[in-house]
Amino acid sequence: MRLKKGGKRFEIATYPNTVQAWRSGVEKDISEVLQIENVFTNVGKGAVAKQDELKKVFGTTDVTEIVKEILKKGDLQVGEKEREAELESTKKEIANGIAERCVDPATQRPHTVTMIEKALTEAHFSVQPNKSVKSQVGHFFWITGLGFSSDLCCDRC
Numbered sequence: 001m002r003l004k005k006g007g008k009r010f011e012i013a014t015y016p017n018t019v020q021a022w023r024s025g026v027e028k029d030i031s032e033v034l035q036i037e038n039v040f041t042n043v044g045k046g047a048v049a050k051q052d053e054l055k056k057v058f059g060t061t062d063v064t065e066i067v068k069e070i071l072k073k074g075d076l077q078v079g080e081k082e083r084e085a086e087l088e089s090t091k092k093e094i095a096n097g098i099a100e101r102c103v104d105p106a107t108q109r110p111h112t113v114t115m116i117e118k119a120l121t122e123a124h125f126s127v128q129p130n131k132s133v134k135s136q137v138g139h140f141f142w143i144t145g146l147g148f149s150s151d152l153c154c155d156r157c
Contacts, residue, residue, distance in 0.1 A: 003074035006057035011043045012070050019076050030067060039066050083129075090136075091127045095120060097137035 001019060002011045013035040021027035031037070039049045051061050058066050078086070095116040102111050120140075128136060 001070050001074040002077055003070045008049075008053060008057055009041060010049055010054075010057070010066070010070060010074075011040045012038075012067055012074075013040070013043050014071075016079075016082060019071065022071055030064065030071075033071065034067065037063060037067070039063060039070070086129060087127050090129060090133060091117060091120065093133040094125075094127065094136050094140065097133055098140060101137075101141075 001014050002009060004010075014033050015035055018027055018033040022030070022033045027033060039054060041047045041049050041053075054061050054066060058069065060066065092113070095113045098116050099111055099113045102116075103109060104111055125140065131139075
């Protein structure tokens with residue numbers, strides 16, 4: 001986690017996938033979120049933030065209070081593999097949302113999720129990680145012009 005405040009950068013070392021759980025209230029114990037209870041200027045180099053900097057920027061040297069602020073307001077640093085996995089998961093959810101609403105007009109059977117995922121890839125459909133799956137499914141129907149009267153979709157649209 002990283003927070004820029006007062007012209008300085010402060011970081012904390014967290015376990016993967018625990019920050020969202022803490023922010024949503026699922027995880028209440030900060031020690032389960034933090035790898036080490038310390039505030040850094042650079043986690044990768046192990047550069048610990050100086051007490052006078054913490055006092056000046058945060059108004060306190062209480063590490064727990066500073067960590068809570070960084071967890072609440074900071075930017076989550078996500079690795080490439082985690083980002084790809086999240087995008088792939090969101091793409092599957094979008095494909096499921098489309099599959100629930102569409103049928104093959106020739107057979108009146110639902111299109112498979114795999115077929116829809118392939119079509120999304122071929123159409124260069126861009127998955128937006130910061131938008132809801134529901135809005136992206138709606139966006140898909142909007143950009144393709146599909147809807148209630150389409151040959152692709154049935155009355156479930």
